[in-house]
Every structure is written in structure tokens, then in C-alpha cells.
Amino acid sequence: MRGLNEYITEEEAITLVFKSFPVLEAAYLVYQEGLEAMDKRSPELIHALISTYKPVGSAMDVTIGTFKRNLKGILESLRCPWSNGKIEGINRRLKQIARTAYGYQNLGNYMRRIRIQMKYGKF
Numbered sequence: 001m002r003g004l005n006e007y008i009t010e011e012e013a014i015t016l017v018f019k020s021f022p023v024l025e026a027a028y029l030v031y032q033e034g035l036e037a038m039d040k041r042s043p044e045l046i047h048a049l050i051s052t053y054k055p056v057g058s059a060m061d062v063t064i065g066t067f068k069r070n071l072k073g074i075l076e077s078l079r080c081p082w083s084n085g086k087i088e089g090i091n092r093r094l095k096q097i098a099r100t101a102y103g104y105q106n107l108g109n110y111m112r113r114i115r116i117q118m119k120y121g122k123f
Contacts (some may be wrong), residue, residue, distance in 0.1 A: 027060040041078045046071075093117060 001008050008016075018025035018037055029054060038047035050068055055061045067074060077083075097110075104110040 023056050025060050026056045027058050030060050030064070038078070043075050043078055046074060046078070090118075 013082045033049050
């Protein structure tokens with residue numbers, strides 16, 4: 001990456017940003033811990049993340065508060081191998097079609113549009 005009259009690596013650029021914005025660094029580290037806990041499907045890591053978190057006055061405070069309130073559901077989602085992500089994606093796509101197809105006067109054309117999107121669209 002090109003910096004001010006010099007070339008720097010991505011790691012150096014991130015370090016420079018984190019030095020200027022320590023709250024951003026704290027939020028980023030908590031975010032990374034959360035991703036790791038979700039990837040490993042580890043309730044212990046989730047509990048550790050929530051119990052060791054210290055508020056820093058950022059949006060991450062709200063996120064951790066939401067995690068605390070919904071801890072039972074989060075732990076259940078880690079335990080179960082199932083997800084409703086595919087269905088939620090389909091619902092989002094249908095709502096998007098409905099927004100963009102607001103002007104359809106013919107229900108048949110609207111349903112054809114949905115079928116085309118379901119067959120060739122990415123989910």
C-alpha cells in the first residue's frame with residue numbers, strides 16, 4: 001500500500017489506524033473473538049467473551065448487551081447443526097422482487113418473475 005511518501009504493508013496500515021483509534025481496535029478485537037467463538041461453535045468462548053468484556057463507549061457495547069439478553073438462543077444455535085439461513089435468504093429475495101416489481105398489474109407476470117429469480121438467481 002502506498003502511504004505518505006512511502007510504501008507500507010496492510011498490517012502496518014491497520015496498526016497505524018488502531019493507534020489513532022483505540023476504541024476501534026477494542027471493538028475489532030471483540031468482533032474477532034466473537035467470530036472465532038461462532039466458527040468453533042464454542043459456548044465456553046461465548047461465555048468468556050461476554051464475561052470479560054469491558055464497555056468502551058462504542059456500538060460494541062450494545063452488541064454485547066444484545067448477546068447477554070439473547071444468550072440462551074445464541075447457545076442453542078451453537079448446539080444445533082441446523083440453520084434457517086437459506087429460508088431467510090429466499091424470503092429476502094422475494095421481498096426484493098416485490099419491491100422492484102411494484103408496478104406489475106398482472107399476477108401471472110409477477111409469479112413468473114419469482115420463478116425465474118428462484119431458478120437463476122443466487123441464494
